[in-house]
Amino acid sequence: FAKFLYDYGYVHTLHFRISTAGGIVSANIDKQIKSKASLITIDMGKATFTAKEIPVNCQEAECFGCRIDIGGTQLTIHCVSVGNPHCVIFTDTLDEQQVRTLGPLIENHPMFPNRINVQFVRPISDSEIEMLIWERGAGYTLASGSSSCAAVAVAHKKGLTGKEVVVNMPGGKLIITLDSDWNIRLCGSVSQIAEGVLSDELTEELNRL
Structure with missing residues (x-):
């Protein structure tokens, strides 16, 4: 835009x-x-992990590292808002079919009153990750700026990455930078x-x- x-x-x-x-x-x-x-x-803008601000129906102040059952699959989820709600899941292997199967179940889970965007993330190094996305209201998505921001914020909070990270997606790549107050900057090439x-x-x- x-x-x-x-x-x-x-x-x-x-x-x-x-x-x-x-x-x-x-x-x-x-x-x-x-x-x-x-x-x-x-x-x-700024990332927030406070459950009520995302929002997430959670007894803890943050829904970070929570375990939930999705269609008989146990998942560890990490939730964050970057202006819209996100649920980040780390995995050793990215599987598009898994994203298409579990994505809508997570999006519409009762924990998320406004539904939620879902990212499946594989860390590559402390400065690079790759990701598949299920977008709230849109479905399987090739690339997303806010999803990239959410994934890097969560990865950094978990100690998996530094503050500047390359995010690889099927639709392209972005560079995400965080500061000490969780403000997020996104940089990427654009074409019509x-x-x-x-x-x-x-x-x-x-x-x-």
């Missing part, structure tokens, strides 16, 4: 702010190719994949909503 705003002239500076449902985030255009944004850094025009009929219908 930041690329769209910059490339199409809705903003005229390299640094600008965007109001989202999760709060205001700052965007910086780091690199351009032919006056189009090619590398962007986003200040994504499509352009379209809405019909007059659809535009009229949307304007009536």
